[in-house]
Amino acid sequence: EAGVAQSPRYKIIEKRQSVAFWCNPISGHATLYWYQQILGQGPKLLIQFQNNGVVDDSQLPKDRFSAERLKGVDSTLKIQPAKLEDSAVYLCASSLGGGSSYEQYFGPGTRLTVT
């Protein structure tokens, strides 16, 4: 079974530029998550999708971050414009369902450096 795919793996941009990350979840997984992991900290949930609808985006900085999952499969997370404090690893995860008993499977992440 193929795992969660993410691209790119690494990205370096200057502040005020835009960047987009792509995630393809495990086939058949209805729930998709984006996390931000700042160096030395645990992952922080940014947004959760159930199929193509948003379940929770309370921790997404909506003035600069946006995410979509148009066909209920793959997803894109965008930052526009980027700030220095956005430097982090962005992790995508997926699960079969949205209940707490469903294991979340994580992708390898995209490491973003904002200079």
Added chain:
Amino acid sequence: DQQVKQNSPSLSVQEGRISILNCDYTNSMFDYFLWYKKYPAEGPTFLISISSIKDKNEDGRFTVFLNKSAKHLSLHIVPSQPGDSAVYFCAASPLNAGNMLTFGGGTRLMVKP
């Protein structure tokens, strides 16, 4: 406001001995707790979980203990192996809130041969 805390950023143990990783939480609404393991340049992988109706869950070399009154959980690895060297994250999820995990800051475990 850190709702899930792992107060030890690192832990070093000898191969064959017990590793004990600790986690404290403040939100009394948390009722499902998980441990994830992370190797460099990889995403976290699920290790073991426990529901608040239990106080212990065991899976091979890994055992998680939950003390609800103290809002504390721990992960025991016995015996520890060099391949267990990784960063371990504790995570928690509240009742009826879907699968929204709150993670601790992680503990780096080093198992010396």
